[in-house]
Amino acid sequence: MFIKPLHRVKEVIDIPGDKSISHRGIIFSAIAQGESQLYNFLTGEDCLRTIDCFQKLGVSIKMEKDFVKIRGVGLRGLKVPEERLDVGNSGTTIRLMSGLLSGQNFDCEITGDASIQRRPMDRIILPLKQMGASIEGIEAENLAPLRIKGKMLQGISYDSPIASAQVKSAILLAGLYAQGETRIREPYLSRNHTEIMLKDMGADIREEGLQVICRPGNVLYGKERRVPGDISSAAFFLVLGAILGDSDILLRNVGINPTRTGSLDVLMEMGGQIRILNVREECGERIGDIRVKGSTLKGIEIGGALIPRLIDEIPVLAVAAAFAEGTTVIKDAQELKVKESNRIDALVTELKKIGVDIEQKEDGMVIRGGKGIKGGKINSYGDHRIAMAMTIAGLGSEEGVEVDTLECAAVSFPYFYDIIERMMNHEQ
C-alpha cells in the first residue's frame, strides 16, 4: 500500500483493547471458577490464538456481540488437548501457557509460526525447570515446538536477568500450581497486568518493589471486566499527532498503567503537546483519554528503567526521533532483537532506506533528527509494529512510503489501516 503524506489530522479515535490484558483475561478466566465476560476484548490474531488454545484445552469460550464469554473450569479443570496447541505469532501466549501447562496433570505440545520458532524460550524453560517442570524443545534445544509434561511443581525464588512480563507471568502461573511460595524479582519493573488481574480475581499475590510473591491455594473467581485501550496501539497516533504541524487527535479509553506509559513520558520530554484527561480506574487498571497536538520535538536519551515501560513503542518512537531536532539515543534495548523480528536491524535498515540518519548500536540506535523523512519503499519483515511505524513515517514523509505487508497489523490492531485510509481520503 502506498502511504501518502498528510499535513494535518483532526480525529477522535477509539483505541482497540490492550493485547496483554486481553490475553490474560482469557488465560486467567479459563482457570477461574464461574463465568467471566470481557468487554472491549482485542480480536487481534494473537488473542484469537489464545482463545483457540483454551478451547482445545476444553474451555467454553464464546464471542458474543459486545463481549467474550468464558466459562471457567477451575484450576484443575483443563482437559488434555487432542492436538498440538498453536499460538501463531504470539510470544505472550506461548510463554504464559508454558508456565500454566507445566503444573497440569497431563502432557501436551505447543508451537507457533516461523517467528515464534526462532524466539528464545530458555528464559522461561530455565526457571520452570528449577520449579520441577519437564519442558523440552522437540526439534531444537530451547526453541518451540515445546513438549511439556505435567509435573508437581515447587515454589522458587528467582532473580530474572531480564525485565520481562512474559517471564514473570509464566513463573507466577506455575506458582499457582506449586507447593510453597514463589518469588520472582526483576532488574526493572515490567508491566504488572498479571499481578493486578490475578489479585482482582482472588489470588494471593503480593508486589514488593521489584519482587512479586505468589502463594498457591486460593481459588480464582470469574468476573466481568472492560479491557482498556492499548497504549501500544495509541502510540502510533500519538506520534502522528505530534509530528504533523496543525494536528489535534483525541484517543479515548486508553490504559495508562504506569508500567506502560514510558512513551507518554518520552514524548512529553521531547516537547510533545500531550494531555491526559478524564483519568479513572477499572478493575485495578488506570484508564484515561489522551489528546495530542502538533508539536516541535527535540531529541533525548532513552534507556534504563524506561525501556520495559515502552519496549513495544520503540519502532514508532524512532520515527518521532527522525522529526526531532538534535540527537536521540536509544540504549539498553537489546530485547528488541528477540521480538517478532529483530527490531534493531529492521528499524535501522528500513529508516535508512527512507532517508533517516540512523546508526546501529549493540543495544539500540542513535538517530540524528530534524531532517524529517524523505520517502521510499520499505520491508516490514511481517512484523506488525514495524509495518505500522513505517506507515506513520509515510504519513509524515515528503514523498510517501510504500509499505509491503499490511496484513500483519491484524496481530494487534485489526482496523489500523481502515483508520489510515480514512485519514488519507479525508485530506483529498
Ligand code: S3P
Ligand atoms: C508482553 C510483554 C512484553 C511485550 C509483549 C507483551 C506481555 O514482552 O514486548 O508485546 O503481554 O507480557 P517481554 O515480556 O518479552 O518483555
